[in-house]
Amino acid sequence: MKHGFALTEAQLELQDDVIECCTPGHRMGRGFALLAQDLWFDPGLPKGYLQMLDDFEKIGRYDHSMSVLELGSLFAYDPETALGRTQDFLARVYGVPFVWPSTNGTSILNILALMSATQAGDKVLLQRDSHVSVYSAIVHQGLEPVYLKPNYAKDLGLPLGVTPEDLAAALDQHPDLRAVFLTYPNYYGIATDLTACAELLRRRGVPLIVDSAHGAHYRFHPDLPQAAEESGAALVTQSQHKTCSSLSQGSLALFNDRSLVEPFYEWANLGGFVSTSFSFIILQSLVLGVMQLERQGRALLQNALEATLWARQEIHRIPGLKTFGSEAARPGFKQLDPLRITVDVSGLGWSGFEVYERLSSEFNIYPELATFQNVLLMFTLVDDLRGVRRVVQALRQIASEAPGPFQQPRLEPPPLPPLRVLPRAAMQHRPRRNLPLREAIGQVSAETISAYPPGSAILVGGEEITPEVVEFLQAVKRSGGTLKGASSRNFETLQVLG
Ligand SMILES: Cc1ncc(COP(=O)(O)O)c(C=O)c1O
Known part of the structure; x- marks a missing residue:
């Protein structure tokens, strides 16, 4: 518990008899209270409006700026400040030498992490289905990317993880890699099997950075996959807000390799990715969330795991629906987080998008995402049987009205197109030309387009536009999927380097 209360205590001390002559301007929430006084008798207010202002007034009490020096700063580690002591607490809970908390999500952590481990022009290995922030780092740092295409499980309609064998082959082919990002x-x-990947890289002296945005809770229950920070990776990023109780954008960078801390702070200070008005509310929520994991994590996760075990079995019994568990393991799929339930709805005669739409509009149930074939339900340590039961009942009802099976498109991502120009150069290149799709084939793309599904970049700026890529993107669009980053709304043209 040492230092676990540091930020909270400092925050509470600031509650009484304080006059802030610094930012933020709402003066510890009083700005919202003034608006509430003015609106009190306004008959046109939406229901709940005054309650919301009241809530904001309360939350505002914990919102301060770096001008309150004893709270500390994200731009320099100082063990004498509340924030410094909090970092020590977070590091102890996660069993790593150093932690940097983010109030701008894991997106900036991925950028800062990869930039800290590389120099301009370095060759780096990353998964093709990396989050867009990893691609941002490639552009910012002018890196040369080498991609690992995730293996695709046709039966599940899902991408798998990178295998140690794939990684070893890539390392043999590119002995000059300076960092690997998984x-x-x-x-x-x-x-x-992250430990095997980390061990392979350790032997070759290549730093491993892991985006574990969805794995912040793993170390707190033995039935969850191994925690990334225990694998031997140099640096792990994770979104506390995704699977634990932090407010949105609360994330952590966990350093096993201390040598990355200094360049990380340098980029945090000068890179321009971290707001100089970082949020003490988010930081406070991060600490509370980690405190919860430490104190209640195992018991709450046990509860949630039991509820999802029940749900998985029930959903599997519903005619037309299928789920999978750890019995589906194979290379690239060593363990499964049981709190994620991927429901294959293809037996219903509806797409995942249609089932998502019905769940949200008719039942007020919001899944994490949908693909043609699947709907992904994500549960956390806060979930229990009550909510889970409602989801199962809704799925039962939807399935009972289903038209019957029909073949959903099963689109396998196309081969990786050849890289012709580094992503940074492509991003900066002018002029560009807008060409109809057929004419764009063979040209160098100025656009980076990710397709949902599968949720991965299909074409990256600087790559050659191949017929397979165009066909795949057209098929995704036709089937109701989304093309993120495409300049043409209906995907009729592509921007190429002019
Ligand atoms: C794998 C992965 N990495 C990183 C991120 C970005 O995380 P954040 O939302 O915390 O910025 C996401 C967000 O969806 C993600 O799925």
Whole structure:
């Protein structure tokens, strides 16, 4: 518990008899209270409006700026400040030498992490289905990317993790790699053999950075996959807000390799990715969330795991629906986070998108995402049987009205197109030309387009536009999927380097 209360105590001391002559301007929430006084008798207010202002007034009490020096700063580690002591607490709970908390999500952590481990022009290995922030780091740092295409499980309609064998082959082919960036687990809770990957890289002296955005809770229950920070990776990023109780954008960078701390702070200070008005509310929520994990994590996770075990079995019994568990393990899929339930709805005659739409509009149930074939339900330590039961009942009702099986498109991502120009150069290149799709084939793309599904970049700026890529993107669009980053709304043209 040492230092676990440091930020909270400092915050509470600031509650009484304090006059802030610094930012933020709402003056510890009083700005919202003034608006509430003015609106009190306004008959046109939406229901709940005054309650919301009251809530904001309360939350505002914990919102301060770096001008309150004893709270500390994200731009320099100082063990004498509340924030410094909090970092020590977080490091102890996660069993790593150093932690940097983010109030801008894991997105900036991925950028800072990869930039800290590399120099301009370095060759780095990353998964093709990496989060967009990893691609941002490639552009910012002018890196040369080499991609690992995730293995695709046709039967599940899902991507898997990188296998140690794939990694070894890539290392043999590219002995000049300066860093490797892996995602663990993937969105569907599928976790590869990360320890074997880390060991391989340790032997070759290549630093491993792991995006474990969805794995912040793993170390707190033995039935969850192995925690990324225990694998031997140099640096792990994770979104506390995704699977634990932090407010949105509360994330942690866990350093096993201390030598990365100094360049990380340098980029945090000068890179421009971290707001100089970082949020003490989010930081406070991060500490509370980690405190909860430490004190209640195992018991709450046990509860949630039992509820999802029940749900998985029930859903599997519903005609037309299928789920999978750890029995589906294979290379690239060593363990599964049981709190993720991927429901294959293809037996219903509806797409995952249609089932998502019905769940949200008719039952007020919001899944994490949908693909043609699947709907992904994500549960956390806060969930229990009550909510889970409602989801199962809703799925039962939807399934009972289903038209019957029909073949959903099963689109396998196309081969990786050849890299012709580094992503940074492509991003900066002008002029560009807008060409109809057929004419764009063979040209160098100025656009980076990710397709949902599968939720991965299909074409990256600087790559050659191949017929397979165009066909795949057209098929995704036709089937109701989304093309993120495409300049043409209906995907009729592509921007190429002019
Ligand atoms: C694998 C992965 N990495 C990173 C991120 C970004 O995390 P954040 O939302 O905390 O910025 C996401 C967000 O969805 C993600 O899925």
